[in-house]
Amino acid sequence: MPTELPPYVLFAFPGADNELATKRDKLFRTVVGLIGDACSHHPALNRARLEEVARLAIWQMAFTPGSLGKHHCWLGGLLDHTGEVLGSAIDLLRLHPETTPGQLSWVRLVAAMAAIYHDLGKTATYEVLGYNFRGSPINSIRDIPITCGPTELHRTHGHLSLSYAMWEAESAPGQLSVEVGHAILAHHQLREWGSPVSPQSPAAWAVHLADMASVNISEQAYKQRDAKHA
Ligand SMILES: [Fe+2]
Ligand SMILES: [Fe+2]
Numbered sequence: 001m002p003t004e005l006p007p008y009v010l011f012a013f014p015g016a017d018n019e020l021a022t023k024r025d026k027l028f029r030t031v032v033g034l035i036g037d038a039c040s041h042h043p044a045l046n047r048a049r050l051e052e053v054a055r056l057a058i059w060q061m062a063f064t065p066g067s068l069g070k071h072h073c074w075l076g077g078l079l080d081h082t083g084e085v086l087g088s089a090i091d092l093l094r095l096h097p098e099t100t101p102g103q104l105s106w107v108r109l110v111a112a113m114a115a116i117y118h119d120l121g122k123t124a125t126y127e128v129l130g131y132n133f134r135g136s137p138i139n140s141i142r143d144i145p146i147t148c149g150p151t152e153l154h155r156t157h158g159h160l161s162l163s164y165a166m167w168e169a170e171s172a173p174g175q176l177s178v179e180v181g182h183a184i185l186a187h188h189q190l191r192e193w194g195s196p197v198s199p200q201s202p203a204a205w206a207v208h209l210a211d212m213a214s215v216n217i218s219e220q221a222y223k224q225r226d227a228k229h230a
Helices: 007-012 016-041 047-060 077-094 101-117 152-156 159-170 175-185 202-229
Strands: 126-131 146-150
Touching: 007 016, 016 047, 016 077, 016 101, 047 101, 047 159, 077 101, 077 202, 101 159, 101 175, 101 202, 159 175, 175 202
Parallel strands: none
Antiparallel strands: 126 146
């Protein structure tokens, strides 16, 4: 994945860099808040390390689209998709009074870390081929469509196993690592959709349902927009 925007994109939309950075920083601040809340209830957690693990993922995904063509295929697309998954998963968990505040902060932390790592493998399974926006007005980086293709890793491993491996590489062994790892592997819910295991925790269900909502709503919005302009 690229680590900076090509000059022709900045020439066409000089605000692209700033908008991308703002989006990235906002997502990071949200996660830092959830980490802080969990650490106040669970002092054994390593706050600085968790923030660094979150930062690594969020900075890494900035130039990756959300999919190869169905949803969030614009500059900052994976950041947008990840933000939607994170926000919806936290909202879903808030609706359930079964957990105590301490438990809730833990479950939300699991959901947050799983949300930001769940599709991180796409940074290795997608290859950006270009930014295909000629002719259309650009008001935001969402108006800068990314053309991308699958890498060899897409065919041989798929993004779930890579996302899981990336989380494993950064997380310290322990309960949090296991619960987040499970939610990452379960986020497609069914084996025929690519998950080796179904969700078996509140956080894993919340991330899966939030992912499904983000993907399907974006996909339908794409279709309606394309039909309008056909
Ligand atoms: Fe996924
Ligand atoms: Fe996803």
